[in-house]
Amino acid sequence: MNYYLMSAGSLPNQDYRWWQFSEDEKLMPADPPLIRQLAGPTGQLSDWLDDEGVSILLGQCKKLPGLLITSLPTGRCDYQQRPIRNYFGCQATSPDEQLAIRTLTASALADYRMIGDALDQAVTTKAKSKAVSSDPGFKFDWQQWENALHHLFSMQIQDDHPSEPINEAKKWGRRLRFRIAKDSWSRRKELIQYLLNDDLPLPKHLTIILLATRYKESAFFWANHHKIGAVLSALEESAEWQQAGLIRRLTGFIRGFSG
Amino acid sequence: MAGTTLRITMLGPRGVGKTSLLASMYNEFDVAVKNMGGLTLVPSTETSRILSERLAELKRQTEVLSSGYDSSGTGVSGTAVSREFLFELGLIAKPLEIKLVFTDFPGGFVTIQPQTVLDFIHEADVMVLAIDAPALMEQKGRWHETINAPRQMTDLIKRAVQAGHETKLLLLAPIKCETYLQSPRQSAELLATVKDRYHPLLSFLNADRLPNRIAVAITPVQTLGTVRFDRIEKTADGLKFFFRKIPGQGNYAPMYVEEILRYTLGFSIKKYLDDLSWFMRLFKLTRPFEHAIRKMAAERKESNDGFQILQGKDLLNLKH
Numbered sequence: 350m351n352y353y354l355m356s357a358g359s360l361p362n363q364d365y366r367w368w369q370f371s372e373d374e375k376l377m378p379a380d381p382p383l384i385r386q387l388a389g390p391t392g393q394l395s396d397w398l399d400d401e402g403v404s405i406l407l408g409q410c411k412k413l414p415g416l417l418i419t420s421l422p423t424g425r426c427d428y429q430q431r432p433i434r435n436y437f438g439c440q441a442t443s444p445d446e447q448l449a450i451r452t453l454t455a456s457a458l459a460d461y462r463m464i465g466d467a468l469d470q471a472v473t474t475k476a477k478s479k480a481v482s483s484d485p486g487f488k489f490d491w492q493q494w495e496n497a498l499h500h501l502f503s504m505q506i507q508d509d510h511p512s513e514p515i516n517e518a519k520k521w522g523r524r525l526r527f528r529i530a531k532d533s534w535s536r537r538k539e540l541i542q543y544l545l546n547d548d549l550p551l552p553k554h555l556t557i558i559l560l561a562t563r564y565k566e567s568a569f570f571w572a573n574h575h576k577i578g579a580v581l582s583a584l585e586e587s588a589e590w591q592q593a594g595l596i597r598r599l600t601g602f603i604r605g606f607s608g
Numbered sequence: 609m610a611g612t613t614l615r616i617t618m619l620g621p622r623g624v625g626k627t628s629l630l631a632s633m634y635n636e637f638d639v640a641v642k643n644m645g646g647l648t649l650v651p652s653t654e655t656s657r658i659l660s661e662r663l664a665e666l667k668r669q670t671e672v673l674s675s676g677y678d679s680s681g682t683g684v685s686g687t688a689v690s691r692e693f694l695f696e697l698g699l700i701a702k703p704l705e706i707k708l709v710f711t712d713f714p715g716g717f718v719t720i721q722p723q724t725v726l727d728f729i730h731e732a733d734v735m736v737l738a739i740d741a742p743a744l745m746e747q748k749g750r751w752h753e754t755i756n757a758p759r760q761m762t763d764l765i766k767r768a769v770q771a772g773h774e775t776k777l778l779l780l781a782p783i784k785c786e787t788y789l790q791s792p793r794q795s796a797e798l799l800a801t802v803k804d805r806y807h808p809l810l811s812f813l814n815a816d817r818l819p820n821r822i823a824v825a826i827t828p829v830q831t832l833g834t835v836r837f838d839r840i841e842k843t844a845d846g847l848k849f850f851f852r853k854i855p856g857q858g859n860y861a862p863m864y865v866e867e868i869l870r871y872t873l874g875f876s877i878k879k880y881l882d883d884l885s886w887f888m889r890l891f892k893l894t895r896p897f898e899h900a901i902r903k904m905a906a907e908r909k910e911s912n913d914g915f916q917i918l919q920g921k922d923l924l925n926l927k928h
Contacts, residue, residue, distance in 0.1 A: 361755050364622040364716020365688035395691040401658050428847045429623040431686050564657040584653055
């Protein structure tokens with residue numbers, strides 16, 4: 350598995366950028382492969398999700414899954430006393446790692462703070478980092494990260510929102526396909542259940558298998574529905590899962606007619 | 609749906625306040641267009657939600673400062689990913705006529721993705737170069753190079769302007785100017801310092817025929833309004849800038865941020881009208897909308913409070 354972190358240091362020249370981190374604790378400037386795969390109209394991650402808040406994206410690159418989580422809070426501040434955030438990425442390098450990515454995604458959907466805290470504790474500012482180029486302004490503690498990961502994988506995902514049960518009628522079948530809905534705990538639980546059942550496949554043809562984001566209007570997702578699976582957006586008004594197909598064709602027809 | 613698109617790119621190194629400026633501008637638009645024939649700025653839902661959060665952060669920052677607590681972690685979060693903020697402009701209860709696209713990107717892109725930044729500049733009608741005023745003015749500008757990276761910004765703008773043929777407006781916008789605009793003498797000092805510290809850029813832009821297509825103005829803003837610069841401290845993590853609240857004043861009262869919109873719209877409408885034949889003009893913008901924009905642009909500050917048009921006045925003047 351390859352791991353990536355986008356963060357910033359406290360100094361003006363230590364701005365946000367993606368780094369690949371590894372066991373030797375060296376930080377190498379490198380974008381997660383999913384970022385290149387996602388290149389949208391402006392070529393930026395913000396085409397697909399709202400990175401100002403925590404968004405969780407399970408995607409696919411060369412038929413191997415990858416995960417991106419944006420805007421995880423940290424305890425660090427920059428020179429203007431602005432909070433620094435961590436962005437996390439990981440990419441499977443073999444099919445065997447699918448299970449780990451599914452578990453990490455399910456864990457992030459249940460409570461992003463577990464991965465967020467693990468990452469924040471592994472990022473320290475105490476000593477100069479072993480970055481291969483410029484100094485990012487932080488150091489990565491691999492041992493700390495590995496311990497946190499072990500802990501995370503050994504934990505049972507808790508249902509902290511029992512008052513929002515899964516709607517059995519709306520549950521996923523054997524295949525994730527394009528559906529979009531307002532982000533809610535019951536919707537998240539449906540996805541967690543799907544991810545934790547490793548008999549259920551991750552569709553090979555999708556760029557984005559699932560996405561939970563905040564302020565992203567649905568028009569972009571409708572336009573790219575052939576590349577996308579499940580989308581949860583805080584801006585979606587419907588409480589029910591909307592599916593591609595008749596609704597999409599009707600929406601397109603109405604938009605074309607009125608515009 | 610608005611037909612014409614105006615592109616504005618926010619430039620400046622990390623942490624100078626590009627996004628805060630954008631959030632303040634959005635907040636102050638209604639003040640700027642009061643009695644302007646019913647102009648209205650309508651953000652996209654995403655833009656509205658994100659800028660509203662940024663505004664809330666700005667207001668919270670002022671409140672924390674007024675309470676006397678350490679304001680660490682209360683500033684507007686830095687930008688990690690580039691994004692477009694979309695607005696449409698028109699008259700209330702009428703079809704919206706112009707689309708405004710503000711591009712905001714992490715300051716570090718200038719180093720990491722210079723071509724992306726050059727592309728943003730090429731596409732833009734207006735460039736707003738945000739300058740951290742305390743770094744420029746305090747301790748005889750000791751931190752100006754570190755924080756505002758003027759050489760890097762100059763080289764970038766030079767490259768972009770050299771390669772293009774388009775008419776553009778460059779606004780040099782010193783941010784967090786609360787401490788430096790309290791008297792005419794201070795305003796004059798701020799203006800002189802900007803001109804002095806950006807002399808290589810300004811003299812390049814003033815050479816040959818560039819003034820015919822590049823308008824340049826200095827437009828200082830007070831992002832929070834009710835704070836003053838306090839001190840700079842060197843800490844184990846690096847550098848920290850501190851501000852303090854002025855007792856007895858409201859919590860959040862930005863000043864002059866709307867001037868950037870006055871300049872931007874005035875320039876853009878002029879450019880738009882110059883590019884069109886009179887026949888096309890009849891069918892593109894409605895007369896009441898054009899009139900409202902002219903009125904708004906005509907009220908801009910040009911020669912006081914640290915404002916000055918340095919070149920390309922013809923590109924900014926809308927004839928009545």
